Amino acid sequence: MRPEHIRVPALPPLxxxxxxxxxxxxxxxxxxGDKWSVFVIMTLIDGPRRFNELxxxxxxxxxxxxxxxxxxxxxxxLVTRTVFPTIPPRVDYELTDLGRxxxxxxxxxxxxxxxxxPEIEGARTKFDGRNDG
Amino acid sequence: MRPEHIRVPALPPLxxxxxxxxxxxxxxxxxxGDKWSVFVIMTLIDGPRRFNELxxxxxxxxxxxxxxxxxxxxxxxLVTRTVFPTIPPRVDYELTDLGRxxxxxxxxxxxxxxxxxPEIEGARTKFDGRNDG
DNA sequence: CTGTATCCGACGTGATACTG
DNA sequence: CAGTATCACGTCGGATACAG
Numbered sequence: 001m002r003p004e005h006i007r008v009p010a011l012p013p014l015x016x017x018x019x020x021x022x023x024x025x026x027x028x029x030x031x032x033g034d035k036w037s038v039f040v041i042m043t044l045i046d047g048p049r050r051f052n053e054l055x056x057x058x059x060x061x062x063x064x065x066x067x068x069x070x071x072x073x074x075x076x077x078l079v080t081r082t083v084f085p086t087i088p089p090r091v092d093y094e095l096t097d098l099g100r101x102x103x104x105x106x107x108x109x110x111x112x113x114x115x116x117x118p119e120i121e122g123a124r125t126k127f128d129g130r131n132d133g
Numbered sequence: 134m135r136p137e138h139i140r141v142p143a144l145p146p147l148x149x150x151x152x153x154x155x156x157x158x159x160x161x162x163x164x165x166g167d168k169w170s171v172f173v174i175m176t177l178i179d180g181p182r183r184f185n186e187l188x189x190x191x192x193x194x195x196x197x198x199x200x201x202x203x204x205x206x207x208x209x210x211l212v213t214r215t216v217f218p219t220i221p222p223r224v225d226y227e228l229t230d231l232g233r234x235x236x237x238x239x240x241x242x243x244x245x246x247x248x249x250x251p252e253i254e255g256a257r258t259k260f261d262g263r264n265d266g
Numbered sequence: 267c268t269g270t271a272t273c274c275g276a277c278g279t280g281a282t283a284c285t286g
Numbered sequence: 287c288a289g290t291a292t293c294a295c296g297t298c299g300g301a302t303a304c305a306g
Contacts, residue, residue, distance in 0.1 A: 022172070024246075024247075024250050024254070025243050025246040025247050025250070026168075026171065026172070028242075028246035028250070028253060029165070029166060029171050029242065029243070029246065030166060030168070032162070032165075032166055032242065033162055033163060033165055033166010033167060034166060034278085035159070035163070035278080035279075038159070038162055039155070039159070050287085050288090051287070051288055051289080052287065052288075062279075062280050062281075063288085063289075063290095064279080064280070064281085064289095064290090064291095065278085065279065065280075067288085067289065067290085068278090068279090074260065075256065075257055075260040075261070076253050076256055076257060077252060077253060077255070077256025077257075077259075077260075078253075078256075083288095086287095087286095087287090088287040088288080089286080089287055089288055089289085090287070090288085091287085091288060091289085098249060098252055098253070098256075101245065101249065102245060102249075104245075105238065105241040105242040105244075105245045106242065108238040108241055108242075109162065109165065109238040109239065109241075109242055110158050110162070111238075112234065112235060112237075112238045113157075113158040113161035113162065114154060114157075114158050116231060116234065116235075117154070117157050117158070117161070119210060119231055120161060120209050120210060120211075120231070121157070122210070123208065123209055123210025123211075123231075124208055124209060124210075126210075127207065127208040127210075128208070167298085168298080168299075169299095183267085183268090184267070184268055184269080185267065185268080195299070195300055195301075196268085196269075196270095197269095197270090197299075197300070197301085198298085198299060198300075200268085200269065200270085201298090201299090216268095219267095220267090220306095221267040221268080222267055222268055222269085222306080223267070223268085224267085224268060224269085
């Protein structure tokens with residue numbers, strides 16, 4: 001039997017990624033997948049942090065991106081923003097219950113990624129090397 | 134006690150998001166977080182699929198982005214690409230063991246997202262409305 | 267059928283300067 | 287300290303045309 005005769009035998013029913021709900025899930029995944037959200041969430045797990053505390057702890061993030069990331073998380077109800085009208089001003093950011101709930105699966109994903117980093121990086125090197133030589 | 138006197142009591146040790154490993158984890162999260170990878174992974178859970186099968190099933194993805202997404206997943210060792218040298222050509226994509234392993238935490242995240250969609254969308258509406266009116 | 271090549275607009279990200 | 291405003295740049299993603 002040649003390759004062209006190998007048929008996938010009538011596909012089983014699919015979870016239909018087109019369904020609106022799956023699209024919406026995508027919007028959540030997009031937030032988690034942006035460059036900084038996960039770092040912020042993980043940093044806030046241990047308790048509330050101030051703006052510059054977050055900036056120093058995360059490191060490498062610009063003021064602008066930290067602001068935008070925090071706004072996004074706040075918009076999604078994952079983080080609260082508390083302003084203390086003092087001089088100098090102080091703003092605390094803290095995970096909501098919703099945010100803490102999200103942190104769990106995110107942590108799972110992170111742990112999986114960490115555990116399988118060697119395999120992934122090995123695969124990348126192998127793949128890239130194949131294209132060069 | 135006024136707000137400016139409320140002090141976070143000497144921060145507990147942090148998981149240091151600056152550590153190289155955490156950065157590397159970010160690169161995995163970045164893949165999962167891109168626009169299409171999760172859809173492709175979820176579609177491939179039930180078994181191997183051909184290029185246009187994926188395209189039709191996912192829907193809304195361009196030929197270009199499907200190609201790029203699949204190349205990325207292949208590069209990371211999450212998907213295999215099998216070419217059948219027939220006319221017309223046929224290419225099967227299938228999750229590797231590594232890819233199936235990733236699918237589990239991704240599914241957890243997706244289920245969390247699905248379960249909490251109302252809360253998130255509610256928070257978004259509330260946040261956006263506060264800015265308009 | 268399964269891609270690659272090209273163009274182009276939209277968006278994400280960073281650097282810098284400025285404000286309350 | 288905690289932002290906002292602006293600019294500059296690169297990448298992402300879509301549309302279209304072409305190729306094996």
